[in-house]
Amino acid sequence: MKKVLSKDFWVDQDIEQLIGELLRYGVITASIVVFFGGAFYLYQHGGTGVPAYRVFVGEGASYTTFKGIINGAMGLNAKDVIQLGVLVLIATPIMRIAFSLVAFIMERDKLYVFITLIVLCVMLFSIFGGLKV
Amino acid sequence: MTTLTFCLILLAGAYLAGLVGSLTGLGGGVVVIPLLTLVFHVDIRYAIGAALLASIATSSGAASAYVKEGITNIRLGMFLEIATTIGAVLGALIAVYTPTNTIAMLFGGILIFSAAMTLRKKNQEALTEGSKLSYLLKLNSSYPTKNGEVAYKLKNVGAGFSMMTIAGIVSGLLGIGSGALKVLAMDTAMHIPFKVSTTTSNFMIGVTAAASAVVYLQRGYMDPGIAFPVILGVLGGAFTGSKLLIRMDPKVLRIIFCLAITFVAVEMMYNGYNHKF
Numbered sequence: 001m002k003k004v005l006s007k008d009f010w011v012d013q014d015i016e017q018l019i020g021e022l023l024r025y026g027v028i029t030a031s032i033v034v035f036f037g038g039a040f041y042l043y044q045h046g047g048t049g050v051p052a053y054r055v056f057v058g059e060g061a062s063y064t065t066f067k068g069i070i071n072g073a074m075g076l077n078a079k080d081v082i083q084l085g086v087l088v089l090i091a092t093p094i095m096r097i098a099f100s101l102v103a104f105i106m107e108r109d110k111l112y113v114f115i116t117l118i119v120l121c122v123m124l125f126s127i128f129g130g131l132k133v
Numbered sequence: 134m135t136t137l138t139f140c141l142i143l144l145a146g147a148y149l150a151g152l153v154g155s156l157t158g159l160g161g162g163v164v165v166i167p168l169l170t171l172v173f174h175v176d177i178r179y180a181i182g183a184a185l186l187a188s189i190a191t192s193s194g195a196a197s198a199y200v201k202e203g204i205t206n207i208r209l210g211m212f213l214e215i216a217t218t219i220g221a222v223l224g225a226l227i228a229v230y231t232p233t234n235t236i237a238m239l240f241g242g243i244l245i246f247s248a249a250m251t252l253r254k255k256n257q258e259a260l261t262e263g264s265k266l267s268y269l270l271k272l273n274s275s276y277p278t279k280n281g282e283v284a285y286k287l288k289n290v291g292a293g294f295s296m297m298t299i300a301g302i303v304s305g306l307l308g309i310g311s312g313a314l315k316v317l318a319m320d321t322a323m324h325i326p327f328k329v330s331t332t333t334s335n336f337m338i339g340v341t342a343a344a345s346a347v348v349y350l351q352r353g354y355m356d357p358g359i360a361f362p363v364i365l366g367v368l369g370g371a372f373t374g375s376k377l378l379i380r381m382d383p384k385v386l387r388i389i390f391c392l393a394i395t396f397v398a399v400e401m402m403y404n405g406y407n408h409k410f
Binding site: 015016017019020021022023024026027030031034035037038041042045046047048049050051053054055056057058059060063064065078079080082083085086087089090092093094096097100109111112115116118119122123125126127129131132 | 134135136137139140173174175176178179186189190192193194196197198200201203205207208211212214215218219221222225226270271339340342343344345346347348350351352353354355356357358359360361362364365368
């Protein structure tokens with residue numbers, strides 16, 4: 001019972017609710033964007049033959065870079081709208097780490113601020129580290 | 134086949150993959166890879182890209198519910214994510230130098246192991262005495278059950294952390310959530326109650342998959358034409374699965390699906406051995 005009466009417990013509870021909401025809305029937003037991009041893509045390309053997925057060629061810069069995807073999505077390129085949804089989906093767990101960081105700062109939990117920062121740094125290294133080879 | 138037919142069939146297939154993944158507890162991503170490679174003859178690299186997205190979608194969707202119920206141990210998840218994200222980045226780097234046939238065979242092996250893991254006996258015991266490190270890192274916690282809050286403590290933090298690094302490497306290399314390996318680390322090494330280890334593993338899958346997903350996105354593994362039916366289909370299937378699980382305990386179904394998946398895994402290994410990827 002002692003734990004339930006402490007302030008930290010309730011702070012933790014609120015954060016848990018918030019993280020839960022964030023994850024849910026992230027996935028919902030991503031699905032909606034992907035759905036509209038997909039519908040538009042089928043409207044434009046539905047009648048043509050399937051691309052040769054058997055052979056790996058990889059995607060061009062317009063579908064693999066932040067700038068390319070944003071520019072394409074602004075110009076309502078269907079495939080880029082889908083990729084924008086993909087970006088939102090991948091960003092959801094990364095946002096969750098950022099949320100946790102704020103939560104641990106509010107709780108003044110130095111150890112976990114440090115731990116969360118390490119995870120965030122690994123993420124940033126993965127994004128900007130030029131690992132695509 | 135037109136793009137429209139391809140997308141609709143893939144949507145239906147991904148829905149089934151999400152449903153099976155949810156009912157067996159294997160996760161949506163793991164079933165997507167054999168679906169795309171064996172049924173649709175898609176290159177395994179595109180399949181890995183799509184599977185990572187499916188893993189992020191299903192894990193985030195499910196995690197939102199578990200986190201709210203207070204079952205997930207967020208501190209433990211955060212701490213172990215150091216290991217899984219570093220592992221995932223390493224895995225994505227190793228993937229460049231690994232032939233696709235080797236990846237297919239490894240995948241088959243992990244799939245069989247995962248199927249066996251879902252059928253094993255589960256750890257329900259809560260430890261009353263934890264190791265020094267577990268206190269130092271504030272990893273001991275409690276979780277709600279039918280009979281009220283149950284406190285648990287954990288041990289072998291170092292061993293669990295090392296196993297998580299391996300889980301991360303496998304996840305980054307094969308493009309799956311590798312939930313089975315995560316649960317194994319928390320269950321057998323750290324002695325965490327089953328309910329906490331499965332939900333915390335699920336909580337970590339999204340971040341682990343995202344760590345390698347950003348690398349694979351930049352490498353051009355994520356094709357929009359495949360991503361969109363896979364994401365929507367798997368999410369729909371996982372959602373249906375979670376609703377079904379509330380009403381029934383699919384013990385028999387789980388065994389049937391796990392057997393079926395073992396056959397699929399053997400085919401992946403066989404094809405990989407014969408250099409068909």
